[in-house]
Amino acid sequence: MSDKPGLIRRFFRLLGKLAYGIRMLINLLFLLVVAALVVSVFQKDVQPLPEHAALHIAPGGELVEQKTYTDPLTQLMQQSGPADAETLVRDVIEAIDRGATDPRINSLVLELNYLAGGGLTKLEDIGKALQRFRDSGKPIVAVGDNFTQEQYYLASYADEIHLNPMGAVLITGYGSYHNYFKEALEKLRVNVHVFRVGTYKDAIEPLTRNDMSTASREHNSAWLNALWAVYTDRVETQRNLPADAIDDYVNNLGDKLAEHGGNAAELAMATGLVDQLSTRPQMAARLRELAGVNDEGGYQNIDMKRYLSHVRRTDALEPSLEKDKIGLIVAKGMILDGEQPAGTIGGDSLAELLRQARKNDEFKALVLRIDSPGGSAFASEVIRQELAATRKAGLPVVASMGTVAASGGYWIATGADEVWASPTTMTGSIGVFGVIPTFEDSLGALGVHSDGIGTTELADFYRLDRPMSPQAKQVVQSGVNHIYDYFLSLVAEARESTPEAVHEIAQGRVWTGEKARELGLVDELGNLQQATEAAARLAGLAQYEVEEISKPLNFREQLLQQLANGQAASWLAGLPQSWTPAGWLAGLYEGMGRPLEPLSRLNDPQGIYLQCFECGTVR
Numbered sequence: 001m002s003d004k005p006g007l008i009r010r011f012f013r014l015l016g017k018l019a020y021g022i023r024m025l026i027n028l029l030f031l032l033v034v035a036a037l038v039v040s041v042f043q044k045d046v047q048p049l050p051e052h053a054a055l056h057i058a059p060g061g062e063l064v065e066q067k068t069y070t071d072p073l074t075q076l077m078q079q080s081g082p083a084d085a086e087t088l089v090r091d092v093i094e095a096i097d098r099g100a101t102d103p104r105i106n107s108l109v110l111e112l113n114y115l116a117g118g119g120l121t122k123l124e125d126i127g128k129a130l131q132r133f134r135d136s137g138k139p140i141v142a143v144g145d146n147f148t149q150e151q152y153y154l155a156s157y158a159d160e161i162h163l164n165p166m167g168a169v170l171i172t173g174y175g176s177y178h179n180y181f182k183e184a185l186e187k188l189r190v191n192v193h194v195f196r197v198g199t200y201k202d203a204i205e206p207l208t209r210n211d212m213s214t215a216s217r218e219h220n221s222a223w224l225n226a227l228w229a230v231y232t233d234r235v236e237t238q239r240n241l242p243a244d245a246i247d248d249y250v251n252n253l254g255d256k257l258a259e260h261g262g263n264a265a266e267l268a269m270a271t272g273l274v275d276q277l278s279t280r281p282q283m284a285a286r287l288r289e290l291a292g293v294n295d296e297g298g299y300q301n302i303d304m305k306r307y308l309s310h311v312r313r314t315d316a317l318e319p320s321l322e323k324d325k326i327g328l329i330v331a332k333g334m335i336l337d338g339e340q341p342a343g344t345i346g347g348d349s350l351a352e353l354l355r356q357a358r359k360n361d362e363f364k365a366l367v368l369r370i371d372s373p374g375g376s377a378f379a380s381e382v383i384r385q386e387l388a389a390t391r392k393a394g395l396p397v398v399a400s401m402g403t404v405a406a407s408g409g410y411w412i413a414t415g416a417d418e419v420w421a422s423p424t425t426m427t428g429s430i431g432v433f434g435v436i437p438t439f440e441d442s443l444g445a446l447g448v449h450s451d452g453i454g455t456t457e458l459a460d461f462y463r464l465d466r467p468m469s470p471q472a473k474q475v476v477q478s479g480v481n482h483i484y485d486y487f488l489s490l491v492a493e494a495r496e497s498t499p500e501a502v503h504e505i506a507q508g509r510v511w512t513g514e515k516a517r518e519l520g521l522v523d524e525l526g527n528l529q530q531a532t533e534a535a536a537r538l539a540g541l542a543q544y545e546v547e548e549i550s551k552p553l554n555f556r557e558q559l560l561q562q563l564a565n566g567q568a569a570s571w572l573a574g575l576p577q578s579w580t581p582a583g584w585l586a587g588l589y590e591g592m593g594r595p596l597e598p599l600s601r602l603n604d605p606q607g608i609y610l611q612c613f614e615c616g617t618v619r
Helices: 007-041 073-075 089-101 120-137 149-155 182-187 202-208 214-238 247-249 251-257 262-272 279-289 304-317 345-358 377-391 409-415 440-443 470-494 499-505 513-519 530-540 555-565 567-575 587-590
Strands: 053-057 061-064 084-089 105-111 113-117 140-144 160-163 191-197 300-305 324-330 361-371 374-376 397-406 417-420 426-428 431-439 509-510 546-550 609-611
Touching: 053 089, 053 279, 053 304, 061 089, 061 120, 061 251, 061 374, 073 567, 084 089, 089 120, 089 304, 105 120, 105 279, 113 149, 113 426, 120 140, 120 149, 120 214, 120 397, 140 149, 140 279, 149 214, 160 262, 160 279, 182 202, 191 202, 191 470, 214 247, 214 374, 214 509, 247 251, 247 587, 262 555, 300 304, 324 345, 324 426, 345 361, 345 377, 361 530, 361 546, 374 377, 374 587, 377 397, 377 409, 377 609, 397 409, 397 530, 409 470, 409 609, 417 513, 417 530, 426 513, 470 499, 470 513, 509 513, 513 530
Parallel strands: 053 105, 053 300, 061 084, 061 113, 105 140, 140 160, 324 361, 324 546, 361 397, 397 417, 397 426
Antiparallel strands: 191 431, 374 609, 426 509, 431 609
């Protein structure tokens, strides 16, 4: 019998060799590209900026305090475009403020087509930076095909607003609307067991009602109207519009559109919301007139990312005096137990950052920037305890509230020496709830039943296919009551009050930062910069620099991040798509997998949560 392989075996061997050869070729190409990028990253020279140019600010996606973690390889392979999913607020403010004093920057262009939102507090912080830019004597021009409500807020700070003749200014007001599932759960025969403290803790209402309760409607109306009053006042002031002009525009939009034959752009012009109706070619001509003409025939400009990369790289090459440091830790997103990636607050991961700050003698004070609606009660307490240990170690801590610092977000703020909030911050929501669904009736309708025996009355405590016993319900409710009482005691101690007095303003109610200041829940009103100055004051620092404290990256992540964020990003953008890693490694990368989102957003060990339900739903 011959040992010679058969035809089929030889065919598959050939396929295997071809696959191996292709894989080796891809690896070689990848190494060549990485080598070229590394050279570009570590070049010592900084390419000069134009002597005169407009600063181009085009934020994409959501405005955030901290970007959601993305593997650096993903960043490298999928280079950001005009519609980024997230834009860091601090980057926008830094670019605007540097541009205001940079003689090379002669104007600022706001292109807002890709901005999805981010909350009034973040818009206010950027708006103040835009005002500082205008105060420097340099003009701001806003251009857009359409302007949504949040886009228009920033546009209102411009000297000129240009709207496409086919566009519209889409202002609708603030609202908080939710889906309610009580009837659906009844039809599915799901039994939802709710445990809460606080008349206004409406996070559980969608599971227990078919509509909004009177108490929820009452307190939601208060903060919604407060935010809307700030929005309309700012816009009317910036645009020199009469008082109540925005309310008149929104509430009578149908009639006003009819008067203009349905032409929304003409209506925006007639009501003073915009200065000029301009086609895209007309906008381009105006920008060339404003900033000059570049080599490609467009207007002379430098985009925000390139500008920041240049000025930061220049700063790094210049010798600087050693200064004391103030650490900045960002706590953004839902609070979950354990280790969590950036963009979500992990009890263990944030606690580790606090320990890291305490161990570093260079840090003389710490600012905790909170932008969170809350989450796990256990994780919130883990973080608060680390803040207390940080203060005990002699490191002053200031909590700075962003768009929202409510429920669990407020819980962790009680661990700081001082608490600062913006006037439009959503905070408070001091209340506790627990939710446990059981499916015994749902399964029973399908003919599935649970039976057995246990040594105690709580032996089936964790079985969701069985009804909760009265004692089990008592156990959970007692835990919720205990956490609420503990929450009140923490707030009372931090605010030099009493649990009884805190209870009167707690019970799950949400307050704006301005109202929270009146009620004594926060110390001062101010933005992140002002909170940082307060931290410097507590530490007795006259000169200092701010350094963000984040989870250290390994060598591979550092290299890929440098490639993604440095000059390599511009180099990659100039290559044909088929030459880039995104073009020829996409299939390979998909096989490598991506970091998974947490399988459950609710992972408190005891099932008890400090969550502001309405805080993330304002539109």
